[in-house]
Amino acid sequence: MKEGKSGRKIPRKKDLDIDVIPADDSILMTEKSFLHSTPKKQKSVFDEENEEFNLPFEKENLDLTEKMDLSINASFSIEENYSFNHDDYLKIPDGETLLPGGWLTGGIIDKVILSLITAIDLDKNILYIDSINYLSLNKKRYGSIIQYLNQVQAFNKDMILVCINTDTERGEHWILGVIVFKDKQVILLDSMRQSKLQNDRRVAFINCLIIAFISAQVAKINLDINEWRCIYSVDAPQQENGYDCGLFVCLYAYSILKQQRFITVDSEKGRKWILNICLNSEDKYPEISNEMKLSRSGVENIINLINTLNFDRLRGGREMIESNIMQSLKKPIREWSYCDFESCSGDPNWSQAQNFCIVCRKWYHNLCDQNGLNADYFYCTKCLKESKNLIF
Numbered sequence: 001m002k003e004g005k006s007g008r009k010i011p012r013k014k015d016l017d018i019d020v021i022p023a024d025d026s027i028l029m030t031e032k033s034f035l036h037s038t039p040k041k042q043k044s045v046f047d048e049e050n051e052e053f054n055l056p057f058e059k060e061n062l063d064l065t066e067k068m069d070l071s072i073n074a075s076f077s078i079e080e081n082y083s084f085n086h087d088d089y090l091k092i093p094d095g096e097t098l099l100p101g102g103w104l105t106g107g108i109i110d111k112v113i114l115s116l117i118t119a120i121d122l123d124k125n126i127l128y129i130d131s132i133n134y135l136s137l138n139k140k141r142y143g144s145i146i147q148y149l150n151q152v153q154a155f156n157k158d159m160i161l162v163c164i165n166t167d168t169e170r171g172e173h174w175i176l177g178v179i180v181f182k183d184k185q186v187i188l189l190d191s192m193r194q195s196k197l198q199n200d201r202r203v204a205f206i207n208c209l210i211i212a213f214i215s216a217q218v219a220k221i222n223l224d225i226n227e228w229r230c231i232y233s234v235d236a237p238q239q240e241n242g243y244d245c246g247l248f249v250c251l252y253a254y255s256i257l258k259q260q261r262f263i264t265v266d267s268e269k270g271r272k273w274i275l276n277i278c279l280n281s282e283d284k285y286p287e288i289s290n291e292m293k294l295s296r297s298g299v300e301n302i303i304n305l306i307n308t309l310n311f312d313r314l315r316g317g318r319e320m321i322e323s324n325i326m327q328s329l330k331k332p333i334r335e336w337s338y339c340d341f342e343s344c345s346g347d348p349n350w351s352q353a354q355n356f357c358i359v360c361r362k363w364y365h366n367l368c369d370q371n372g373l374n375a376d377y378f379y380c381t382k383c384l385k386e387s388k389n390l391i392f
């Protein structure tokens with residue numbers, strides 16, 4: 001077998017006839033809302049045993065593709081029956097990994113998720129950490145990721161999606177990490193619940209917390225990782241074979257971006273959907289401000305702080321998160337003639353432009369609160385006076 005660019009093994013045609021060990025059975029989706037649901041018996045994120053959960057809902061077989069609008073646009077429809085020949089798979093880098101039984105490389109996953117973000121996240125509220133940046137982070141090469149998170153103003157985002165591989169050297173298992181600043185949560189969406197991956201998940205949680213910590217530091221905010229929760233999702237759909245983890249990472253990202261329930265498709269259909277996106281889409285990395293580049297001493301100071309972090313006791317557990325993660329992205333209905341400033345009169349003649357305070361995560365009119373209007377990060381007057389988290 002040869003290797004792809006990310007080190008993932010690419011099966012040759014003759015290798016595809018081997019038997020694979022199936023992953024845990026999928027958790028079937030239901031029509032119930034999970035907003036307030038919790039497992040009957042919660043376990044630690046890092047329990048050694050691989051136990052089945054007694055979920056507080058009745059399992060049902062649903063054809064979700066008949067109940068949801070699963071298209072980004074006409075060319076990205078997941079319901080369409082695409083037809084490709086073998087040469088089509090060779091038109092994109094690592095395209096042969098999309099053939100039946102292949103393991104998707106980081107390059108394919110990055111292309112798909114960036115394309116989805118470009119097409120769906122028009123407000124640019126979601127940031128994506130690709131497989132290359134995660135590789136640097138996992139090797140503790142913090143300099144590049146610090147500069148990147150600073151230049152894209154990561155702490156201004158609602159959410160960060162992280163492409164995680166449990167073995168960045170050989171290419172093992174893909175997981176999607178989700179960092180939610182407002183809720184102070186790191187969530188792992190994993191399509192294979194196996195006890196042998198417990199330590200890998202712990203490393204993934206720690207790396208995501210480091211991303212959150214760096215994002216706050218470059219925004220001059222002290223982030224206490226002890227206030228954050230690490231949640232391992234028990235309602236993430238599960239793969240039924242040993243090679244579709246990359247496909248499920250793309251499906252998780254799609255559901256989050258569309259703010260819809262988690263979806264599943266069969267392997268062949270999902271792979272053709274991915275190939276169609278790769279052939280017919282535009283992926284854009286976020287704009288980077290070279291003017292915001294940190295000095296060498298600034299980077300070294302943050303690295304020194306990272307090395308002092310204590311991850312001995314991570315808070316969290318296993319929970320159903322589908323509805324909560326979607327709710328965290330929904331914007332509250334608000335009268336834009338008013339803002340969160342105490343003395344806002346809502347004068348309709350005022351400019352409707354508002355700024356987002358990264359400390360209290362609230363919105364303020366330009367004319368109500370004029371602190372740092374031209375700054376990269378906005379801090380409201382109240383937070384500037386009262387917050388102990390600012391590190392000016």
